[in-house]
Amino acid sequence: MHQNNQNIQDEYQKAADWLLAHTKHRPSMNTFGLRWKTPARLRADTFVLSPVQGHAGRLVFGELRGKTCVCMQGRFHMYEGHSLCKTTFPVRVFKLLGVDTLIVTNAAGSLDDSLRPGDIMILKDHINFPGLCGLNPLCGPNLDRFGPRFPAMSGCYDAGLRRIAMEIGKQLGVAEVMTEGVYAMVGGPNFESIAEARLLHRLGVDAVGMSTAPEVVVATHCGLRVFGLSLITNKVVKSYDDPEAVDHEAVLAVGRRRAQTLQSLVMELVSRLDINNNTESAVGEKCPSVILNLIVKSRTFM
Ligand SMILES: O=P(O)(O)O[C@H]1O[C@H](CO)[C@@H](O)[C@H]1O
Ligand SMILES: Nc1nc2[nH]cnc2c(=O)[nH]1
Numbered sequence: 001m002h003q004n005n006q007n008i009q010d011e012y013q014k015a016a017d018w019l020l021a022h023t024k025h026r027p028s029m030n031t032f033g034l035r036w037k038t039p040a041r042l043r044a045d046t047f048v049l050s051p052v053q054g055h056a057g058r059l060v061f062g063e064l065r066g067k068t069c070v071c072m073q074g075r076f077h078m079y080e081g082h083s084l085c086k087t088t089f090p091v092r093v094f095k096l097l098g099v100d101t102l103i104v105t106n107a108a109g110s111l112d113d114s115l116r117p118g119d120i121m122i123l124k125d126h127i128n129f130p131g132l133c134g135l136n137p138l139c140g141p142n143l144d145r146f147g148p149r150f151p152a153m154s155g156c157y158d159a160g161l162r163r164i165a166m167e168i169g170k171q172l173g174v175a176e177v178m179t180e181g182v183y184a185m186v187g188g189p190n191f192e193s194i195a196e197a198r199l200l201h202r203l204g205v206d207a208v209g210m211s212t213a214p215e216v217v218v219a220t221h222c223g224l225r226v227f228g229l230s231l232i233t234n235k236v237v238k239s240y241d242d243p244e245a246v247d248h249e250a251v252l253a254v255g256r257r258r259a260q261t262l263q264s265l266v267m268e269l270v271s272r273l274d275i276n277n278n279t280e281s282a283v284g285e286k287c288p289s290v291i292l293n294l295i296v297k298s299r300t301f302m
Contacts, residue, residue: 005141012089016096025061025068059090067270070094077211078130079189084137088218092146101161101225101273103266104215107251108183108207108230109191111200115232117254119177120262121207122165123157123228127184128213135187137214138221147221156220161227161269168268174261181206183230185213191246197236207232227269231258 058073076087091102108121115121128136142149162180169178184200186192188210192200200208207230219226233254234246 005143008141009143009145012092012096015089015093019059019061019070019093019097023061025063025070067273069270070097070099075211075215077189078135078187078214079210084130084135084139084214088137088214091215091218091224092143092222095146095219095222095224099224101227102215102219103269104212104219104226104228105262105266106183106209106212106228106230107233107255108209109234109236109246110207110232111197111236111238112181112206113235115179115181115206115235116177117232117234117250118258119179119232120169120174120258120265121179121181121183121230121232122162123183123212123230124162124180125157125182126213126216126228127182127203127205128217129184129186131185131213131217137218146218147223151217151221153217153220156216156226157228158225161225161273164272165227165229165265165269168265168272172261172264172268174265181230183212183228184208186210192236194237194240197238200236201238208236229262229265231255231262 060071060073062069062071072090076082076089078084078087094102110116110119110121130136138151166175166178166180169175182205184203184205184207186196186200186208192208197208209230212228216226216228231254233251235244237244237246
């Protein structure tokens with residue numbers, strides 16, 4: 001192996017080893033700081049630093065309904081000036097921790113008029129705009145330890161988990177605010193101009209945000225099963241006659257309003273995870289471990 005590749009791989013391994021040395025938890029499930037049996041909180045800034053307002057910036061290990069998980073509250077964004085390698089660094093570390101499923105959440109603006117603030121969109125697919133232009137975390141020498149040079153992205157959002165989530169939505173009585181759709185990642189940090197919004201809409205984008213796609217690309221590359229959801233926090237203005245303008249505070253407010261629903265949905269999904277019979281993708285055989293990457297303004301959950 002090329003020496004540089006070895007060095008990069010060593011960095012992931014060092015981070016994973018450090019985390020394992022600082023918690024007795026071995027990831028398998030939990031989130032939102034609820035029902036922690038033996039909480040072991042690690043300040044994420046020892047590992048992750050995400051100074052975006054409303055993002056807690058913590059990494060939490062614990063148990064939910066008997067499953068250990070690691071929950072990342074906050075994330076790195078490309079618009080903060082981080083490289084995509086850094087943005088996605090935690091995903092590979094989680095893989096090395098033994099995690100096999102990534103649950104990723106985000107806040108997003110809707111382009112589809114039927115999606116309203118407070119609605120939940122299960123990600124069926126994404127358009128990785130930075131990735132299409134070459135800003136892809138997999139660029140550079142391939143790390144064979146994690147996955148192939150040319151990984152497929154069709155089916156990157158597990159169909160089995162999507163189906164279960166919709167069932168849970170019915171059970172929780174929130175099916176009417178849940179739907180499946182296509183998420184697009186743009187670079188940000190500005191929200192869309194009207195012309196950009198119209199372009200995205202024409203391209204078949206249902207909701208747009210500034211995150212998620214790089215993490216999902218890296219997770220899929222290394223064989224993690226992925227479930228994603230967007231909390232629709234605002235509509236994206238598409239008309240020159242519309243006086244409304246989105247702001248980050250409004251995004252945070254919708255996150256707080258929907259916190260309980262998202263919490264119930266993800267907890268129930270976690271409790272139903274069974275790698276042997278509810279996945280449609282190839283995943284690791286043994287450990288039913290899951291990482292929750294809860295970024296929907298997770299400060300409200302703790
Ligand atoms: O995608 P997450 O991190 O949930 O946050 C979304 O909300 C922020 C804008 O309000 C942006 O960071 C956008 O990507
Ligand atoms: N790009 C983008 N990101 C968001 N995150 C939350 N809302 C939005 C939005 O309208 N556009």
